[in-house]
Amino acid sequence: MQSPPFPPSAVAAPRWQVPRLDRDARWVGGVAAAIAREIGVQSVVIRVAFVALAVVGGWGLVLYAVAWAALAFASSRQEGRYVPRPKAATPSHRVAAVALITVGLMVGLLPLTGSVFALVVWPVGFVLSGMLIAWTRSGEDGSIVVVRVVAGVVVAIAGIATFAFSRIEVVDAVLALIVLVTVAGGVAIVAAPSVVRMSRDLDSERLERTRSDERARINAHLHDSVLQTLTLIQQQCDDPVSTRRLARRQERELRGWLYNRPSSDDExxxxxxxxxxxxxxxxxxxxxxxxxxxxxxxxxxxxxxxxxxxxxxxxxxxxxxxxxxxxxxxxxxxxxxxxxxxxxxxxxxxxxxxxxxxxxxxxxxxxxxxxxxxxxxxxxxxxxxxxxxxxxxxxxxxxxxxxxxx
Amino acid sequence: MIRVALVDDHDLLRAGLRSTLSTHFEIVGEADDVPDASEMIATSRPDVVVCDVHLPSGTAVDVIAQTLARGVTTSFLALSVSDEAEDVISVIRAGARGYLTKASDAEQVIDAVTRVAEGDAVFSPQLAGFVLDAFAGQLTLPEADPDLDQLTPREREVMRLLARGFAYKEIARRLTISIKTVESHASAVLRKLQLSNRNELARWAADRRLL
Known part of the structure; x- marks a missing residue:
């Protein structure tokens, strides 16, 4: 097979690229946003599709997890700029396509839902998402990552436990409880970045306050020293010797304050x-x-x-x-x-x-x-x-x- | 006649410099900020640029980098109120041939411009002190180039005398060597400071304040 003979530079838009996870527009992992950008539809359409598929026994979650893993893997290997190219002619075509594919998947997967789901898909879905959450690096620092990893592992174990229990058919109530706890845990972990962000905002607020305190301190210092000296110099400008002395002393003092501040206390x-x-x-x-x-x-x-x-x-x-x-x-x-x-x-x-x-x-x-x-x-x-x-x-x-x- | 350009954002200081220097040199251009400066230097092609260290949208380091990027060759003499080690060392490492503080008198500035135009290095006592600090200790890293990362005893001696406030002429007299030799020692030290790959040197100024 022969590849088309165009040099890369002659092509204005690149051929198909693997979409990148869209971290800026993400709700969970940026998967829906990335796919939406690639196809050229509003990301809400893809989100609705995922939710609809999730309702059908949870297949949406599985697809999401698989897509997330694939995109995260692919994105980490790609360099350069990502230029999404809308895939169909008009927006309504695209929306219709997404809807048809979603419905098709739903119809196709529905028969599998009853038997396979309770036994395999749910637990595997939890394990996968737990691991993904644990391994997703979101630029947090050490301790938070540890917490997230531990939490992710717990979710994964819970998923496995669900799998084991459902196999030996323990009472539904226990199963439901475990599922409830795992879901709650998963939600908490997913929410963790927002919590972190919130505490970061608090930090930056504190930093801002420190800065304005520092500014006030500098203003006070400049007022007590430099402004006073300038006033004195204006009053004594007929006397060059003392003007020079004042200016010199002030310069020395200001330099000391600017450059040697820490040691000014213990001379x-x-x-x-x-x-x-x-x-x-x-x-x-x-x-x-x-x-x-x-x-x-x-x-x-x-x-x-x-x-x-x-x-x-x-x-x-x-x-x-x-x-x-x-x-x-x-x-x-x-x-x-x-x-x-x-x-x-x-x-x-x-x-x-x-x-x-x-x-x-x-x-x-x-x-x-x-x-x-x-x-x-x-x-x-x-x-x-x-x-x-x-x-x-x-x-x-x-x-x-x-x-x-x- | 040596062609000189002035870069300073303070109009008064620039006017003062112009009147001081115009009696000895041809002032071919002036600028008050980084983009203007590199444009002006590229068109007026001065022999020496007397450049303030802190400008509204950057530092002398940016001016030097942009000028080099345009492929213009000229010599920089940095002039600043700042005595701060970081400022001085970063400008010298960017490629400036000398550093003077604004407290320097007219004679010193004229002498420095002449020296820089001839390709010599200009050390104020303060800069010589910083150089001694930067090359202090017997710290030699395995990957470091010993020729570049240490001063020879003679160079150290010259730097110490400069830091003590001696002029090149005096140093030559004290060490019973020629002024040319003193100048070549100074140039060698400047080159070492600019080429040294000791990574401490870059971080040195900041670390120094923590000691």
Whole structure:
């Protein structure tokens, strides 16, 4: 047999495709919607047909289950877009066709209903639908899937039990009860996705509320900080120094709030907030601007251990701001595994280290001495006209170093 | 003369940049959003695009991607108020040759544009710090390319000096190497950052904040 020689790209609409389960328009599994879309009729027509067939001893349920299994299997293997093509010329033709096929099936299956049904079809139908429900993945998370699987298995077992009981002809009342329970169970499982959806809606509502709380918090913060500062700046716009200082302080504060929010409560456990704070302190008294870079900053530092380092850094920043004449001062901190290093550098006037009079106790005491007492080192390098760099190094205790997760 | 395009959604900032840069470069185009930007870059073919990171309908990453998709070759210099690691690293990984914060003064911006136009990399101290963080530790994955996923000791040294606030010239002096060598180290680091297949690198910025 020869296949028609047209290249796939030349065909506008593809040949017949296996319908996909229509999950958006589904009531149960999307089978009726999928078939309706393929044939080109309203899905209510197919649903009526299924119900009508279900009334005839339950054949509709069996057909539904089989179609569901087939479509779910086929759909999972198909890629690409699905373009349904109506199969008959006019809508009324299609409806008539569905009706005729349904009636034909009903008439055809009616003789089988009495004997076969009670014994085989009902139980098998339940088992099949139970398994399908158990294995249908509807994108729920773990615990719900487990519940659904367990429930599905229970329905299946109930179905088998019905089968066994009806065979040995136990009292009708027991049978009816079991059937009732299984049907109720099945309905509950079918309804499960809706229940899940409802609880999800509740979740999203809660999320929305959290969001609006967060928004209120941000508004309050911006009002207290940024708006206040802007007002102050408008009042003091004749004074460039204080305007600049206000703007700078506000910028630092806002950045800290935006980017380092979690650590703002326990300052000192990370290097950055502590250094930002030191820079803010110095900026209060001078008009220097600090460019702070921190590497390897983790939040496991003991605030007390690094306090001497932070104090020495603040002192170095203060010296640079006051004496160097540079308007931008770089601060670089590197948290290593067992050592913290800080560099404070300016490109200002610099000085000749040999020239420093013994009365300049600032550097000797508050930086070098402080670091030495803490078990670290401090080195000051400076060259006239080339600026100054203060290098601070503080070894961390082993217990601290062990905690570093790098 | 180096042809420069400006992409920023703040008119005032763009006007300021234009007046600063127009004395040294030819400003060939301006845009204030992602679609306009890629259109403008495709028609005006600048040597360097000075691009804000956050735009109304996307980021500089989108502008770079769309420009590349059109097959236009140009160099990007990202300019942003954001110091956030994620912003900086994502823009650099998308292909930008440098990153400056808006706090940079005119001289720095002019210098950076010139450098980027020559094919060099521009590191602010902050970016150098992020790079050190990104390549931190001795984490080497089995599938990782050791040449790409680690900095050489010299590169690390250069990055540390950049993070300490030294200019290329100063670094060359301190390490007694030529400025060209410093530049090639910086370019190598930038390339590693862009090509590295270490998947931590992509997630790094986010993880960093949880530490």
């Amino acid at each position: 000192g456990h990370r290097l950055r907030p502590a250094l930002e704070q030191a820079a803010a302190d110095v900026e209060q008294h001078t008009d220097a601007v600090f460019d702070i870079v921190v590497v390897g900053d983790t939040d496991d530092l003991d605030a007390e251990d690094v306090a001497p380092l932070i104090d020495a850094t603040r002192e170095a920043m203060f010296n640079a701001a006051r004496h160097s004449g540079a308007d931008q001062i770089s601060v670089f901190a590197d948290r290593g595994v067992d050592v913290v290093e800080v560099f404070v550098r300016d490109e200002g006037s610099g000085f000749d280290p040999d020239d420093v009079a013994s009365d300049r106790r600032g550097v000797a005491e508050s930086i070098v001495g402080r670091m030495r007492r803490a078990g670290g080192t401090a080195t000051v390098t400076s060259e006239l006209g080339r600026g100054t760099e203060v290098e601070l190094s503080l070894p961390l205790r082993v217990s601290d170093a062990g905690k570093v997760a790098r």
